[in-house]
Amino acid sequence: MLRSFFGVQVFLIGLLCAGAALAAHGGRWSAHLDVFSHFAPLWLAGALLVALYGLTLADPGSRRGLVVVGALGAALALLLIAPEYLRRMGPRAPADAPGQIKLIQFNAWGIGNRAPRETVAWLVGQRADIIVVQEGAALEAEIVRRGGYHAVSGPASVIIFSKAKPLTAQLTPLPGRRAQPPLARATFAHPNGAFTVIGVHFVWPIYGAFHQAQGRAVSEILRQGPTDRTILTGDFNSTPWSFERRREDAMFRLERRTRALFTWPAGAVAPSTPPLPFPLLPIDHVYAGPGWRTVRVERGPKLGSDHFPVVVILAPSVER
Numbered sequence: 001m002l003r004s005f006f007g008v009q010v011f012l013i014g015l016l017c018a019g020a021a022l023a024a025h026g027g028r029w030s031a032h033l034d035v036f037s038h039f040a041p042l043w044l045a046g047a048l049l050v051a052l053y054g055l056t057l058a059d060p061g062s063r064r065g066l067v068v069v070g071a072l073g074a075a076l077a078l079l080l081i082a083p084e085y086l087r088r089m090g091p092r093a094p095a096d097a098p099g100q101i102k103l104i105q106f107n108a109w110g111i112g113n114r115a116p117r118e119t120v121a122w123l124v125g126q127r128a129d130i131i132v133v134q135e136g137a138a139l140e141a142e143i144v145r146r147g148g149y150h151a152v153s154g155p156a157s158v159i160i161f162s163k164a165k166p167l168t169a170q171l172t173p174l175p176g177r178r179a180q181p182p183l184a185r186a187t188f189a190h191p192n193g194a195f196t197v198i199g200v201h202f203v204w205p206i207y208g209a210f211h212q213a214q215g216r217a218v219s220e221i222l223r224q225g226p227t228d229r230t231i232l233t234g235d236f237n238s239t240p241w242s243f244e245r246r247r248e249d250a251m252f253r254l255e256r257r258t259r260a261l262f263t264w265p266a267g268a269v270a271p272s273t274p275p276l277p278f279p280l281l282p283i284d285h286v287y288a289g290p291g292w293r294t295v296r297v298e299r300g301p302k303l304g305s306d307h308f309p310v311v312v313i314l315a316p317s318v319e320r
Contacts, residue, residue, distance in 0.1 A: 014051075014070050014073060017042075017050065018073030021043040021076035021077040021080065023036045024039075024080055027242060031208025035206055035208070037241055038205060044074055044078060047069075049070075051067050051069075052070070084241055085260060089294075090294070091293060092295065093317075094295075097315035099191055101190070101313070102126070102128040102129050102130070102313050103312045103313075104123065105234065105284050106310070107306075108133050108139055108304075108307075109135055110136075110138060111138055112305075113138065113139075116138060116304060117142075119139060120139055120143055120146060126300075128163075128311075130161070130162050134156075134157065134201040134235045144161070150165050152166055152186045158199050158201050159184060164188050169187075170185045179214055181217065182200065182201045183198065183200050183201075185221075192229075194229070195229035196229065198230065200233075200236070202235065215247070218252065219248070222252055222254070227253060227289045228289045228291040229289055229292065232254055234285070235307065239282055245285075255287060255289075257288055257297055258284070258285045258312075262279040262280065262281065262308075263308045266302045267306065269306060286312045292315070297311070297313075298311050299311070
């Protein structure tokens with residue numbers, strides 16, 4: 001009796017995972033349904049566990065139903081996730097390629113950061129050419145003082161730190177546009193030609209239309225000039241299996257150099273919650289134009305934030 005009752009509960013979990021994965025496919029047309037797509041790995045894991053239970057522990061009478069609903073949920077979730085792992089990436093540069101720059105993307109979590117001193121020490125110790133930080137106002141003075149960085153501070157604590165002094169800086173590329181995300185933009189000299197860095201921080205995808213409008217605003221900003229040597233980085237608060245991220249990938253006309261790099265949460269999802277053993281969502285991304293080739297992309301260590309940092313090394317595509 002107990003075994004049968006437990007089987008019913010597992011079946012309901014399977015229905016939940018399959019239903020959520022199916023709803024996520026509605027993200028092609030609905031921003032609200034697209035919210036389900038961000039959690040595709042959870043739907044996949046849950047569905048696989050249901051199918052595994054059906055194959056190994058379930059009563060013979062419920063086995064087929066459990067396997068079918070689990071397999072259906074897994075297939076629907078895989079259809080969301082697989083394109084990220086199958087998409088073509090541009091040619092990589094060798095580790096000794098000349099003209100490299102090192103960039104760090106990091107949401108510092110503002111006053112929620114549990115280890116600000118250690119965070120600053122790690123960021124400065126990386127000797128990165130560019131550090132783009134969201135929610136970084138509390139760390140700005142120390143990063144500048146200890147690292148000798150120049151800082152371009154945008155709205156809502158989006159900050160671009162750089163070893164080199166920017167040639168130009170712009171904080172409101174679309175004056176009067178309410179929907180543009182908090183953003184900082186700066187241009188720097190380089191032996192292979194000047195390059196531009198744009199740092200952004202998008203709202204959560206539950207604010208569907210506004211989140212989409214922020215993507216369109218960034219696309220419009222990118223169209224203001226050549227993007228061959230542009231680098232766009234930030235906390236986009238969206239995963240690569242969401243339909244909105246795919247649309248923005250196409251709109252931006254830059255190559256996203258991060259592939260399914262899980263960055264959130266780095267421990268607890270809130271200061272008062274227990275830590276999770278591993279991150280669940282890849283929501284921090286780095287894009288770059290065709291003037292750059294990727295040398296290396298990696299996730300940094302757990303710091304005091306709820307995000308992991310992303311470390312990217314790029315090299316010019318063509319020497320001048």
